[in-house]
Amino acid sequence: MNILELRVMRGPSYWSIKHPKIIVLKLDLGDLQDVLTNEIHHFAERLEKLFPGMFEHRSTEGTEGGFFKLVREGTTLSKVVQHIALELQTVAGMDSGYGRRYPAKEPGVDYVVFSYQQERAGEYAAHAAVRITEALARGKKVSVVQDIAKLHQIREDEYFGPSTEAIVSEAVSRNIPYINDVKRGLIQLGYGVNQKHIQAAMSSRTSCFAVEIAGDKNATKMILEDAGIPVPQGMIVHNVDELEEAVDRIGFPIVVKPLNANQGKGASINVQSWKEATRGLADAQRFSQAVMVEQFIEGADYRLLVIDGKFIAAAKRTPAMVTGDGISTIQQLIQDVNKDPRRGIGHEKALTHIKVDKNTRSILREKDLTLKSVLPAGEVLYLKSTANLSTGGTATDVTDQVHPYNVLMAERIAGIIGLDICGVDVMTSDIAIPLPETRGAVIEVNAAPGLRMHISPTEGLPRNVAEPIINMLFPHGCPSRIPIVAITGTNGKTTTTRLIAHMLKFKGYQVGYTTTDGIYIQDKKIIKGDTTGAFSSEFVLKDPTVNFAVLEVARGGMLRSGLAFRQCDVGVVTNVAADHLGLGDIHTVEEMAQVKAVVPRTVCPDGYSVLNADDDLVYGMAEGLSSKVAFFSLDEDNPRILKHISKGGLAAVYENGYISIFKNTYKMRVDRVADIPLTFGGRARFNIQNVLAATLTGYINHMELSEIKTALRTFIPSAETTPGRMNLFKLPKYEVLIDYAHNTASMEAIADFISNVEAPLKIGIIAGIGDRRDNDTIEIGKLAAQMFDEIIIRQDKDLRGRSGSEINGLLKQGIMQVKPELELKEIEQEARALAHALEYAPPGSFITLFSEDIPEAVKLVESFRIIQHRQVPVDQNNT
Secondary structure, three states: OEEEEEEEEOOOOOOOOOOOOEEEEEEEOHHHOOOEHHHOOOHHHHHHHHOHHHHHOOHHHOOOOHHHHHHHHOOEHHHHHHHHHHHHHHHOOOOOOOEEEEEOOOOOEEEEEEEOOOHHHHHHHHHHHHHHHHHHHOOOOOOOHHHHHHHHHHHHHHOOOHHHHHHHHHHHHOOOOEEEEOOOOEEEEOOHHHOEEEEOOEEOOOOHHHHHHHHOHHHHHHHHHHOOOOOOOEEEEOOHHHHHHHHHHHOOOEEEEEOOOOOOOOOEEEEOOHHHHHHHHHHHOOOOOOEEEEEOOOOEEEEEEEEOOEEEEEEEEEOOEEEOOOOOEHHHHHHHHHOOOOEEOOOOOOEEOOOOOHHHHHHHHHOOOOOOOEOOOOOEEEOOOOOOHHHOOEEEEOHHHOOHHHHHHHHHHHHHHOOOEEEEEEEEOOOOOOHHHHOOEEEEEEEOOOOHHHHOOOEOOOOOOHHHHHHHHOOOOOOOOOOEEEEEOOOOHHHHHHHHHHHHHHHOOOEEEEEOOEEEEOOEEEEEOOOOOHHHHHHHHHOOOOOEEEEEOOHHHHHHHOOOOOOEEEEEEOOOOOOOOOEOOEOOHHHHHHHHOHHHHOEEEEEEEEEEOOOHHHHHOOOOOOOEEEEEEOOOOOHHHHHHHHOOOEEEEEEOOEEEEEEOOEEEEEEEHHHOHHHOOOOOHHHHHHHHHHHHHHHHOOOOHHHHHHHHHOOOOOOOOOOOOOEEEEOOOOEEEEEOOOOHHHHHHHHHHHOOOOOOOEEEEEOOOOOOOHHHHHHHHHHHHHHOOEEEEOOOOOOOOOOHHHHHHHHHHHHHHHOOOOEEEEOOOHHHHHHHHHHHOOOOOEEEEEOOOHHHHHHHHHHHHHHHHHHOOHHHHOO
16 A cells, blocks of 8 residues: 555645545555455454444444444445544544545545644554554554554644633634644734734733733732732742742741743742752752742642633642552552543643653652552542642632632732733632631732633533633624635636736725735735745735735645635636646546635635636536625626526626626626726627626625726736736837736637737747646647747746657647648747747737746847837837
C-alpha cells in the first residue's frame, strides 16, 4: 500500500462542504486491491482487539458495532484505513467522526477522506493508519502504543488549550468566524475591521499595563493593600541572606514562589522549616531570580473569575491527592486515580493524569514516605504543593456560595488592576463568609486565567464562562463579519472581481480583493502573483482596514486546501468550460463544475448565488442551494430567466443594447452597453456577461441604479485596471491586443471580438501549455488558425513536464487541420516573438498576443508606441 498524495483541506471543498477540516488521501492498494477483510485470516478479531473503541463506529449500518459487522462480512482495506485514522485521533483526545472512501479513476487506487481536529495529527494518523492496516492484512505484529503517544504529543504541542477551545467554540456557536494565526500565537475572531483577538483567556482588549502589574506579584500586593484588600505579609528576596531576614520577619509557615511565573511553577506552599525554605528558594529561582516570600494563609484555595467587571464564576481547587486504604502503595493509589476516565494526558480531558515529578518526590521525602509506602485507611496525602489542574488537581464549582462581600472584592480587584478577564486567587476557610472575617487573603491576581476549572469542574455545575467573554468582545448588535463576494468560473473571474471591487469602492467601502495577479488592499497591490487560493483570501480577511472582501477563487486553490471561509454573502459563477482537465484528478467538465459549485454552496441563506443561466452546468448549480439565486443571461428571452422572474426571482439580462435588471417581472434599465467601456462598444460579448454578474452583485449590495451606472462607466479597461484582460493598444501603425487567454473557451471569446475587427492582416502569437491534454492543445491550434492570417508560436518559460517541440507539434497539428497553407513562425521567447511582430507587421495590422508575462509585454508595446510616434511627421501627428 502506498500513499500517492495527501491533501489537507482547511475549508469547504470539492470533498465536503459540511466538514471543512478533512484529510484527502489518494491510496494505491497495490497487490491488496482486490482483497476484502473477510478473506484475511483473523483480520476482524485482531482489529477489534487493537481498537475496541471502534465498536462505536456505526458505518453504513447506522448502529453501534456497524463497522465491525462490515469488516466481518467483507469490506475494502481502504475503508479500514479510514476508520483507523479516525480512531487513532479519537483515542488521543481529538474526537473525529467523519469519513468516506471513493474509488479513483485508476484501478487499485482509492480516495480515503476523513476529518481531523489538528492538522499535523490528521497527517500523522493518515500515515499510521496505512501502515497499521497493511500490517494487519499481512499478518504482522501490530502495536499502536507509540502512535497514540505521538498523537498525544502533537495534541499537547499544537491543539487549542481548554480556555481557547471554549472561547472559539462559543464564537462558532454565535456564527463568529475565526482564524488560527499560528505565527503570532493568536486566534482572530471576526474578519477585517471587525476582528478581535484572543490568546487563551487574554483578549485584544486586555491592557498590557494591567498584565504587567498582575505579573509583578509584589506590585500587585501593594496596590491591593492600599485599596483595603486583605493580602498576606511578605517581601522579595534574591539570596539566602535575604531569605533569612524574611523568615525572621514573617515567621513560619511561609510560601516561597517566583516573582514572575504562572501555573504554580516553582512554588513551595506551607513551608515549615529552614531546610524547606532554602530548597524552596532554589526551586523558585529556576523561574525567577526575584522570589516572593509570603505568610502562609490557612484555608482552601479558591479562584474567583471576573469578566468585563462582573463576577462570573468561582471554583475551589484541591491539589492532586490520594486517600489511603491500608493496603495499596502510594504508587498503586496514583495509578487507581489515573484510571478515572475523566483524566487524560495534558489538557486532553477535564482532568489531568497525576505525574510523579520532582515536587511530588520532595513532598514524600519531607514526610519520610516513598512510592512503595502504604497509607493508613482514610489518610489523605497531597502530592503537589499547588492546586493547579494542569498538575492533576481537581476543582469544585462554588459560584453560588460566594458571599456578596467577596463578589464585590473580586470585581474591585479586576477594576483596580485593570484586567478585562481576571482570575483572583483567594485562601480562606469558607468562601461563603467575608474574607476579613475568616482571616483569609488574596494570594494572587492572574491575567489570562485558566477557564478549565469552571468549564469542566470535577464536582458541581459547569459554567459557560466563554459566553461573557464573547459578549464582551462582540456586544449584541456588534458585527463580527465583513461582507464577502466570492467569484469563480473558468473565464472572466479576474475581470469580474476587479469590476465588483471598483463598484464597491465607488460605494464607499474599503475593499480588499484577490486576483490572478495579486492581492489588493484598497486598490494598492500588496502581494504580487497568482493569489486565488485560501492563503490569499485569508490575507484579505485578516487585514484590519478592510470592510468588504471580493475574492477570486480558482480551481487549484479549492482542490489544494478548500476555501478560506466557511460562508460568503454572494457567490458568483461566470461559466464552466474544459480547462485544466486531467489535473488534480478532475477529468471531465462535469467534475470541474462540481469543483466550481463549492462557492455557491457556501453562500449563506440570506445571501445570493449569482449564476450564468446561459451555461447549462452553472445553471444546474442552483438546484439544492440554501441561498437565494439570481441569474444573468445575454438573452432576455432565455426560458430559464423567464421562469425565474415569473416566480419573483432576480435576474440581469442584455436586452436591446442595455444592461437591465429584472425584479418581480419589472425591468429596470441600468445603462447602454455601448457606453460601458469594458464592453468595447459592445464588441466584447464575454465582458457583457461579466458586467451582468457585477451589476447583480452591486444591486444585491444595495447600490442604487445610478451608482451602478456611474461605477460601470468609470471602470476603464487598461493594463493597470485589468492587466492581461483585453488590453488594447492603438499605435500609430497598428493595434495590439494583449490577453491572458490560455484555454479554448477564453480564446473563443477573443475570437468573437476579433471577428468584428477591421484589419487587412491579423497576426496571432500563441503558445501551448505543457500540462494540458493533447486534444486541448490541438484545439488551441485550430482556433488560432480560424482567427489569424499569420501565426507566431512562442513557448512558456515553464513547459510543465513536456518539451517545447512536442507542444509546438500539437499546435501545428491543429493549425494544419484548418489552414495548411498558413504562414507559421516559431520564436521561443515571448518578448522576441512580440518584438518581431511589432517590427515587421504591415500598417493597419491587428496583432494579438496571448501572453504569459503581461507587464513585460505591455512595456514592450509602450516602447514601440514611443518609437512610432517619433517616426510620424509632425503634420500627420496633428491631423
